[in-house]
Amino acid sequence: MSPNPADTLPRKSIEHLEMRGIVKRFPGVLANNHVNFDVRSGEVHTLLGENGAGKSTLMKILYGLYQQDQGDILINGERVSIQSPSDAIKLGIGMIHQHFMLVPTLTVAENVALGLRSSREPLMDLERVSARIHELSEIYGLRVNPDAYVWQLAVGEQQRVEIIKTLYRDVSLLILDEPTAVLTPQEVDQLFGTLRQMTADGHSLIFISHKLHEVLAISDRITVLRDGSLVGSIPTGEATRENLAQMMVGREVVYSRPIQAVEVGEPRLVLRDVSAISDRETKALSNINLEIRGGQILGIAGVSGNGQRELAQVISGLRPLTSGSILLDDQNIAGWGVKSLRDAGLAFIPEERMRDGAIKDFTVAENLILQEHDVEPYSHGIFLDFRAIAERCQELIASFNIKTPSQETTLKSLSGGNIQKLIMARELARNPNVLVASQPTRGVDIGATEYIHQRILEQRQLGTATLLISEDLDEILALSDEIAVMYEGEIVGIVRRGDATVEELGLMMAGVRPQPQAESA
Amino acid sequence: MSSQPVIKSRLEGVLLRLLPLFAVLLAFLVGAVMLFALGANPLTAYLALLNGAFGSVNALAETTVKAIPLLLVGIGITISFRAKVINIGGEGQMVVGALAATAVALAFPDLPPIAMIPLTLLAGFVTGGLYGALPGALKAYFQVNEILSTIMLNIVAVQAMNFLLRGIMIDPQQAELGARIPQTMRLPASADLPILIRGTRLHAGVLIALLAAVAVYILLWRTTLGYRIRAVGLNPDASRYAGIHVKRYVVLALTLSGAFAGLAGAILVFGSESHRMVTDGSTTGFTGSAGFNGIVAALFGGLHPIGTIPASFLFGALLVGANKLQRVAQVPSALITALNGLVVVFVVSIENWRNRRVAARIAARISVDSEPDALLESSDTAGATTLGTK
Structure with a gap:
């Protein structure tokens, strides 16, 4: 191919691109820890890993959106400096973003x-x-x-x-950031046809995904990242769903503390054949059946974007069901508003805490009363009672160990862990019958994580039925009595605590139904 | 952290707060150039302005009278902006409020003042509120941009005003004379707002406006209603997750905003010297642009009802002092309008700049906290700073 030079930039052929020892730190996070990665002309190299594993950071460095703190990028053996996307484009590197x-x-x-x-x-x-x-x-x-x-x-x-x-x-080199996330299966096949043609012409492709079957279908090589570090790099011929799942999630699982036996009560939250559609009007949940008893924690595991968000919203009254019913203490709550659900004893910790869980320009006190500002003792009639609010907030700040200079501090100056503790305090203060906790410790420091886990377990002792949704498999394994795995809006299987191995869960997260001996949904 | 940057940061905080006054000075500086170009001595001109606005009891009274509609519109604007609803419809809401209040006074001429005054003002308040509720509902339930709809409704209101003041509400004398000036007859004296200082035009409307400002402060910061209005404005998602009916409060905020503009319109009629509703066929002919200038007063007052009080007074002073300036310096009246415009432009642009500065200060503070969460939130800024430092 020799396109008109006036139309296009002169072709830069990348025979071999190498990222060597890349380190990228963000305040409090090591996003890339001495990562090595390379791609050759004519090959599809997949970058695989859970959310937050550091894939996007690595690619943003390659595309010039971030600069690495340490490490080098070499093209055809020569060190290059990529300060901005326009540098990257001049070198022949392109990127297809998730958002066009x-x-x-x-x-x-x-x-x-x-x-x-x-x-x-x-x-x-x-x-x-x-x-x-x-x-x-x-x-x-x-x-x-x-x-x-x-x-x-x-x-x-x-x-x-x-x-x-x-x-x-x-x-000459193209980065595709989760290109299949928005496509139908037929479109995925078409895309793969295009990608094969491109590699046949000598393009290099970097494919980012966490859908294992697609990765196996299109790649020549697969590199797995976990917690910012390189786990390994293998040719696709040697890869199986099992070993990839294990590489992605298979760290030593530490049961942080033995879970005390609790007398399990009556079913408090029951979902029967619940279906719902997503914001994009595609099917998000199909025929979900779940049952959680008092004193029980049900963990929902799965790769993000498989319906977990919609599941939490459906139970919390924030998304309508298209069919099915939800029983909270034997009352059908499908179609109820948020307010009535809260009055019925439902507490909800949303996954996007800064967007949905708190108001960053409100003070700590104002955030603590977000749901209950209009009930006694916080207000009488339409007037807020500042003395009662101050007293109660002081109690909550102390009992939930929220570190804040004062009640009047605006929320945005608190740390993530303390904001999450504040949300926990607000939600647990009324001793809920049912707790829906979405990603309760995402982005939270270790100390706060421990504390939040302890609180969730205490709530279990008190007879609360808890639905725990998390992308952190360790967290699911550490806290749950039962684990349900979601894949493409369905429950792939439910396993009991202790019966679950990481390998099995990893397979189920990739959509493989469990063997007959395991309980199925 | 050493103490010097702390002091520097504190000082910057104080300066940022004083910026609006700085904006006024800048506007005056540009105005001085214009005055100079017109052959007037800027110093004399500005002294005349000061004298005209504050120089005598009468000047102060006039300034206050001009400040009343600005304050009432401004506190309404504060409510809507706190709910992140942009109300540009103050002009129209003033007009319909005034029309309704005037209609009540015309329909029940025999009511005693004790009934007449509250009833007319209530009519203005309620009608202005309904005229604000309309774009509020359109925004909340049909996603119609409220800036567009409130501006359009201003145009509807002015045509309704001309239709009524030239039609059924016209002064019978005007009809007889055939002059057809769009104005009502002298309204019943029982509707006149009591004069507070004999010999001036200062009327009881100022007390109503000040009380209203305090009431709005209490509403926004002491009641559950105001709590929800502010919550919806700051974060509609979290508000919805907390069970607050976001749409309802969007409508309520615009309703209250319109209501205070409607009240301003009513007070403008009953506090006027002629004691009639009169226009020159345009909205400004009746409102004197208080529906727009009230927005500036509210922004100048930091979107706080109490802060809006001095801000309204300042703009009232500009309006009144400008007349004197015009007479003394012998400059065309267009210059006065230009000067007012300059103040608005400088205040608004400096306000924008200040908001960006404040946001940057906050971002800087968060990145010092070095929390992964703050990072997630401001990942773009984080990217930008790393780009910058390398």
Whole structure:
């Protein structure tokens, strides 16, 4: 291929790209810990790992969005410095982001030409661009109409435009950040066809995903990251779902403390055939059946984005069900508002705590009364009772060990762990019958994590039925009496504490149903 | 951390708070250039302005009278902006409030003052509120942008005003004369707002406005209603998760905002010298742009009802002092409008700059805390700073 040099940047062929000993620190987090990674021309190299494993950070370094604290990037054996995405593009590195970078009100051809010099400045040369788009779509099987407006295109088509954009710029190495997350299975097949054509032409591809079957289908090599460190790098021929799952999640599981036996009570939260749709109107939950008894913790394990968020929202009255019923202490609560649910004894710790759980410009006290500001003793009639609020907040701050200069401190100056303790304090203060806790310790320091775990276990002693949703498998294993695994909106299986091995759970998280001896949903 | 940066940071905090006054000075500086270009001595001109606004009891009374509608509109704006609802419809809400209050006074001319005054003011309050509720409901339930709808409703209101003041509400004398100036007859004296200082125009509206400002302060910071309005404005997601009906409070905030503008409109009629509702066919002809200037007063007052009191007084002083300036310096009246405009432009742009500065200060403080959570929240800024330091 030799495109018109006026249209495109001169081609930079990347025969071999290597990232060597990359270290990236954020305040309080080691996002990449001496990571080595390389990719050769004509190969698909997959970067695999759980959320927060450091995949995105590594790729953002490669694309110039972040700078590494230590380590080198070498192209064809030569050290290069990538200070910005425009440096990366000049070197022949392209990236397809999860969120597309297209201008919806422009046509496909205009989007492709955006930011490039026209061959007849100052006029546009859209005919020439369109012709080249046609050529590229022929070669790579990317069906797109250059004259269509981007806002009219389906998600899959928009992704094809993004790929064409990079091909038009003659990118030699392409990073695809979870490209299949938004696609239907048919579109995934088409995409893979395109990717194979690209590697056949000598492009290098870095594929980021956590869907094991796709990874196995498309990659030549697989590198696994965990907690910012390299776990290993293997050719796809040697990889199986089992060993990949183990590499992803298979650290030594430490049962932090023996769980005390609790007398299990009546079912307090029961889900029968619950289905719901996501914000994108696709199926998010299909026929979920769960039962949690008083004094029991049910852990929901699974790779994120498999319906956990919607499950929590459906129970908390924040998302309508399309079918099924939810019983809270034998009352059908489907369709109830948030307020009535709280009055019925439901407490909810949302996963996005800064967005959904607290108000960062409110004070500590104002946040502590978020749900109960309109009931005694916090208010009488329409007037807030500041003395009662101050007294009660003092109690909560002390008993939940929230470290804050004062009640009047605005929330945003507290640490993540203390904000989460504040939310716990608010939710647990009324001794709820049912607790839904989503990612209760994500991004929280170890001390606060321990404390939060202890509180959840105390609540279990008090007879609360707890639904614990977490991407942290250690946390699930440490706290749960039973573990249900979700995959693509379904419960793949439910196993009892002690019966669960990490390998089995890892397989179930990849969508493999358990063997008959395990209890099935 | 050594003490010097702390002091520096404190000082910066104080300076940031004083910025609005700085903006006024800057506007005056540019105004001085304009005055100079017109051949007037800026110093004399500004002294005339000061004298006109504060120089005598009458000047102070006039300044206060001008401040009343600004304060009432401003506290309403404070409520809506606290709920993150942008109300640009103060003008229209003033007009409909005034129309309703005037209609009540015309319909029941025999009521004694004790019944007349509360009833007319209530009519203005309620009608202004309903006129605010409309765009509020459109925003909450049909996702109609409230900036657009409130501006459009201003246009509807002015046409309704012209229709009524030239039609059924017109002064019979005007109809007879055939002059058809859009104004009502002299309204019943029982509706007149009592004059507080004999010989001036200072009327009881100022007491109502001050009381209203205190009431709005209590509403926003002492009641569950105000708590929810502020919660919805600061974080609608968390509010929804906490069981607050977000849409309901969006509507309520715009309703209250409109209500105070409506009250301002009513007071403008019954506190006026002519004791009638009169216009020149435009909204400004009736409101004197108080519906817009009230927004500036509210922003100037830090979106706090108590802060809006001095802010309204300042803008009232500008309006009154400008007349004197015009007479003394012999400059075209357009210059006065330009000067007012300059103050608004400088205050608003400095306000934006200040908000960004304050946000940056907060971001800096969070990154010092070195918490992974703060990082998640401001990952973009984190990326930007690392880019910058390398």
